Amino acid sequence: MKKALIMALGATLSIGVASHGIAQDLKDPALIKQGAYLARVADCMACHTALHGQGYAGGLKIATPIGSIYSTNITPDDQTGIGSYSLDEFAAAVRKGIRKDGSTLYPAMPYTSFSRITDADIRALYAYFQYGVPAVYKPNRSVNIVWPLSMRWPISIWRMLYAPSPRPFQPQPGEDPVTARGEYLVTGPGHCGACHTPRGVVMEERALDASDDSYLSGGAPIDNWVAPSLRSDRKEGLGEWSEEDIAQFLKTGRIDRAAVFGGMGDVVAWSTQHLHDDDLQAIAHYLKTLPKVQDQGAYIYKNETKNELDHTAASMNTGAGIYVAQCAICHKNDGQGVARMFPPLAGNPVLQTHNPASIVNVVVHGGVLPPTNWAPSAVAMPGYQNILTPNQVAMVVDYVRHGWGNTAHGDVQASDVRKFSKGAADSSASGWATASNGWSLLSPQPYGEGWTFSPETHTGVDNAQ
Numbered sequence: 001m002k003k004a005l006i007m008a009l010g011a012t013l014s015i016g017v018a019s020h021g022i023a024q025d026l027k028d029p030a031l032i033k034q035g036a037y038l039a040r041v042a043d044c045m046a047c048h049t050a051l052h053g054q055g056y057a058g059g060l061k062i063a064t065p066i067g068s069i070y071s072t073n074i075t076p077d078d079q080t081g082i083g084s085y086s087l088d089e090f091a092a093a094v095r096k097g098i099r100k101d102g103s104t105l106y107p108a109m110p111y112t113s114f115s116r117i118t119d120a121d122i123r124a125l126y127a128y129f130q131y132g133v134p135a136v137y138k139p140n141r142s143v144n145i146v147w148p149l150s151m152r153w154p155i156s157i158w159r160m161l162y163a164p165s166p167r168p169f170q171p172q173p174g175e176d177p178v179t180a181r182g183e184y185l186v187t188g189p190g191h192c193g194a195c196h197t198p199r200g201v202v203m204e205e206r207a208l209d210a211s212d213d214s215y216l217s218g219g220a221p222i223d224n225w226v227a228p229s230l231r232s233d234r235k236e237g238l239g240e241w242s243e244e245d246i247a248q249f250l251k252t253g254r255i256d257r258a259a260v261f262g263g264m265g266d267v268v269a270w271s272t273q274h275l276h277d278d279d280l281q282a283i284a285h286y287l288k289t290l291p292k293v294q295d296q297g298a299y300i301y302k303n304e305t306k307n308e309l310d311h312t313a314a315s316m317n318t319g320a321g322i323y324v325a326q327c328a329i330c331h332k333n334d335g336q337g338v339a340r341m342f343p344p345l346a347g348n349p350v351l352q353t354h355n356p357a358s359i360v361n362v363v364v365h366g367g368v369l370p371p372t373n374w375a376p377s378a379v380a381m382p383g384y385q386n387i388l389t390p391n392q393v394a395m396v397v398d399y400v401r402h403g404w405g406n407t408a409h410g411d412v413q414a415s416d417v418r419k420f421s422k423g424a425a426d427s428s429a430s431g432w433a434t435a436s437n438g439w440s441l442l443s444p445q446p447y448g449e450g451w452t453f454s455p456e457t458h459t460g461v462d463n464a465q
């Protein structure tokens with residue numbers, strides 16, 4: 001009886017809403033298109049789609065140190081998706097991390113950044129997820145988290161401490177519109193800090209905007225990929241990159257000075273390549289306004305490394321010998337690579353980042369430079385886990401981190417190589433340890449076997465922006 005009453009009340013309410021024309025507005029194709037674009041900026045697809053699964057139907061496993069979380073179905077299916085969510089409930093989930101049933105979402109969903117999404121953009125996203133996305137019936141999988149964190153209330157304490165109450169983005173007084181737009185995209189829907197900002201002891205991002213120097217100053221390894229500093233430091237950051245370099249990198253994944261790899265490959269393939277040019281310019285412009293943090297001086301190219309490599313035999317079991325035998329064919333003795341194909345290693349900030357995890361990882365597992373709509377060819381680097389021993393990987397990684405004037409800190413040992421090369425246990429080469437269980441709170445798609453790009457990049461060119 002009570003239930004029927006509530007249902008009747010619900011029906012009256014929704015008729016009431018419809019008759020006020022709000023439901024109609026939400027079906028406005030322009031609004032839905034705006035929402036679709038914002039979903040690209042926020043990369044909702046990458047996390048909410050399982051490998052080979054249907055778009056936004058959830059089920060992607062996200063491994064964390066406390067167990068596995070599965071992303072949820074956010075298609076408008078009434079039973080298994082978010083078809084029954086009102087606009088306010090949707091806003092609470094996306095900006096506050098509070099589910100329709102009132103429980104707290106695990107922060108694998110980046111609501112700390114999404115808290116800055118404006119009301120107008122939340123509305124557009126809602127319109128898209130209600131009326132622009134096909135409903136898919138797919139029940140959610142329950143999380144596999146260790147007790148007591150499997151009860152969601154401890155997470156709500158975390159949320160109260162570290163997730164700000166939504167403060168939709170407001171430009172700072174006097175901020176020019178381009179910088180303001182870039183700041184909004186980076187700190188809000190783009191959630192760049194989720195990977196590029198260091199995290200504290202309970203995994204909270206140390207800063208959510210540029211009011212603190214740690215913001216975007218380089219993150220901890222996620223799935224053994226290290227997101228480097230995006231500050232204006234010249235060796236470890238973007239100090240030597242022009243705005244055009246940054247915008248082109250985000251659009252095509254490859255510029256003369258770098259090629260996208262690891263977790264950032266997903267971001268480019270699924271998200272940034274689809275952004276409008278003026279938004280990419282705004283992001284680049286904003287990033288260039290961030291001051292240096294620990295600038296180590298300018299990078300200066302040193303020719304000695306090339307001279308040494310020119311006189312090194314490929315048979316020598318040293319860093320230089322391994323480089324000549326295995327790497328020089330693509331990355332060249334001068335460390336300059338081949339523009340937009342094989343990235344330069346000389347002066348490349350990712351090599352000079354203090355944590356070598358990414359570099360070990362790319363050498364052990366190789367990588368595929370994702371094809372984008374603007375640079376459709378896929379170029380690959382082989383993985384060396386069957387060719388080199390961990391000790392040899394350490395030698396060659398050390399060599400490139402210090403070659404041609406690169407000034408990375410510290411040496412890399414075989415033990416680091418074993419630690420950073422999750423999955424290397426399958427290798428037949430001797431000396432590999434059992435896969436260490438690196439964790440991946442935010443890594444949207446696994447790399448390596450079964451790795452897939454967005455359907456558009458799969459089939460070639462999608463010019464729809």
Ligand code: HEC
Pocket residue numbers: 038039042043044045047048062069070071072073074082090093094099100104105106107108109110125129140143442444
């Ligand atoms: C980095 C990964 C990631 C991104 C990006 C992401 N989400 Fe999520 N989202 C998750 C995970 C994981 C969960 C489930 C968390 C849990 O179970 O506590 C979730 C949960 C949700 C929920 C709650 C759904 C429910 O079942 O009640 C909604 C709504 C949602 N996300 C919408 C979005 C939208 C819209 C976007 C883009 C604007 C987005 N998400 C981007 C990972 C992500």
Ligand code: HEC
Pocket residue numbers: 186190191192193194195196225226227228230236237238246249258259260261262263264265267272283348349350358442443444
């Ligand atoms: C899922 C984690 C993740 C997210 C989210 C992410 N990045 Fe990255 N980013 C990385 C990783 C890992 C690298 C290092 C690999 C590379 O250089 O391609 C990287 C590299 C970069 C680089 C190249 C830096 C260099 O020195 O080579 C730029 C520029 C960049 N990211 C910008 C952004 C922007 C802007 C955003 C937000 C729109 C963003 N990233 C979001 C993980 C991420």
Ligand code: HEC
Pocket residue numbers: 257258259260261262265322323326327328329330331341342343344345348350351359362363366367368369370379380381382384396397400
């Ligand atoms: C067949 C050509 C080829 C060979 C051989 C090769 N690489 Fe690469 N390398 C690439 C490509 C292509 C990428 C970009 C990969 C990606 O986007 O995932 C890359 C990326 C890298 C990167 C990341 C830099 C960046 O900006 O993307 C490093 C570091 C690297 N290679 C080191 C090495 C080392 C060390 C060796 C030898 C052990 C080696 N490579 C052998 C083609 C090659």
